[in-house]
Amino acid sequence: MFEEIRIENLGVIASARLPLGPGLTAITGETGAGKTMVLTGLGLLLGEKADAGAVRLGEDSAAVEGRVQLAEGSPALERAREAGAVDEDGSLVLARTVTQGRSRAVVGGRTVPQAVLAEIAAELVTVHGQAEQARLRSPSRQRDALDAFAGREHLALVAEHRELWAERGRLRAELDGLLAETQERAREAELLRLGLAQIERVDPRPGEDLELAALATRLANAEDLRQQVTLARTALAGDDTGDALGAAGAVDTARRALEHALAHDPALAPLLERTRELGYLLADLAAELSSYAQDVHADPERLEEVESRRAELGRLTRSFGPDVEAVLEWARSASDRLLELDSSDDRVASLHERLGAIDERLAGLRERISSGRRTAAARLGEVVTAELAGLAMTGARLEVAVEEEEPGPSGADAVEMRLAGHEGAPARQLARTASGGELSRIMLALEVALATTEGSGAVRPATFVFDEVDAGVGGRAAVEVGRRLARLARSAQVLVVTHLAQVAAFADRHLVVTRQDGGAGSVTESDVVPVEGEDRVRELARMLSGQEDSAAARTHAAELLELSAAAR
Secondary structure, three states, X not given: OEEEEEEEEEOOEEEEEEEOOOOEEEEEEOOOOOHHHHHHHHHHHOOOOOOHHHEOOOOOEEEEEEEEEOOOOOHHHHHHHXXXXXXXXXXXEEEEXXXXXXXXXXEOOEEEOHHHXXXXXXXXXEEEOHHHHXXXXXXXXXXXXXXXXXXHHHHHHHHHHHHHHHHHHHHHHHHHHHHHOHHHHHHHHHHHHHHHHHHHHHOOOOOHHHHHHHHHHHHHXXXXXXXXXXXXXXXXXOOOOOOOOHHHHHHHHHHXXXXXXXXXXXXXXXXXXXXXXXXXXXXXXHHHHHHHHHHOOOOHHHHHHHHHHHHHHHHHHHHHOOOHHHHHHHHHHHHXXXXXXXXXXXXXXXXXXXXXXXXXXXXXXXXXXXXXXXXXXHHHHHHHHHHHHHOOOOOOEEEEEEEEEEEEOOEEEEEEEEEEOOOOOOOEEHHHHOOHHHHHHHHHHHHHHHHHOOOOOOOOOOEEEEEOOOOOOOHHHHHHHHHHHHHHOOOOEEEEEOOOHHHHOOOOEEEEEEEEOOOOOOOOEEEEEEEOHHHHHHHHHHHXXXXXXXHHHHHHHHHHHHHHHHHO
């Protein structure tokens, strides 16, 4: 609920404060006084698009500020708390500044995007004006109103259907994607199977290509290897004839010499030990070289086998990677991918099963939703028709038709409100037959029905704002408009901008937008003034006759106030 609104430099309003509160507040004033600017300021607080042209002539910027009391547990309070903008007393300050180049939104002292302001305001206020009347012609808006009237349990069914419908859409898209890729996935799987079969047939071992390359080189150069190794062995151990001493013989000679010298100098013992070790190493090395030379021999058949195996591995590496390790890694990845592709059939079957279960649940929900809508449609038509009779539309009848249509997020019902303008007239589409004045009264009747009918599940905002709700009405109908606004104000804060005294008389507080025409070179300036007592009577008299000092008009105004007080 708005506690107050302050406006500075907006249109013709230099500075104004609107004290607000619970119940019904009427805002009146002469044509051109600036009532529109009050609504413009409120719209800025509600996150509407800013228009730099609304800044007061001669000023650099305009500002609007409003303090709102939030009810505990309301979505707006939770959203404001998320933004860290709620005062300790549960109130919230909304502000908006507009300059020639940009606008700035502030919630609780924190600068926020305009969208955040709109999100919070959407939970706070419902604005009814000409745009809202146009939206009332929309079949989807008519269906939403019917669902709200049907009750909370019905709304829960619609919400469940909408969630399931969205899930169905996601699963259907996934299934369609899988089915569309079936042929391509089959080709991919076949290629993977062929590659894996080729690798499995060759059965390479890790590092096998390197081992075979070394073996092939050894076999191809066996004779040269044998000759060079034999030469090295001879250099170490000498030849078999004893003509060549070799390194081992020379070391043995040195060992014997040191053993002889050791008798004369014990200090040679370490050197003798190292010489002996060297002799052992040379003997071992010579023996290994001899063994190697004996094992190395030309083996053309073995070489052919090795080269054949290398050729097999080469065909794999040309297809699947630069070496055997890469080939084996490809095989591992291909196996995982093949499992994934093979499991797609299981996924398709699972999706079909899940979609079948969801379709069954949706069908059951649609049946219950349709039944609820048909029942609520009859009740809503009766309630609104009764309200219209009180709004000087005697004989008018509102019918709410529920007809089957293709299933969608909200069910399988087309909802259409139809108006019969008078007794005996056929009911026709609201979008085609209702005038602006009739739409405003139908809209008011709907709001009263949603807010006051027992069992209605409508989640009502804390504040209603009505503009042009009294368009095209007068006399008794205007009185009934005021009476119903007052009735709605028992459960919500209601602000109404009106030009009818019969409506304004029902208000709990009355604000008047006054205008002071500037002289030559001056700018017209407006203010918002609360009126009570005689001042209020004078304003109502002005609205009735245009002559605020007319005794007859003032008598009529006083009578209206008495009538409205009794009716409330």
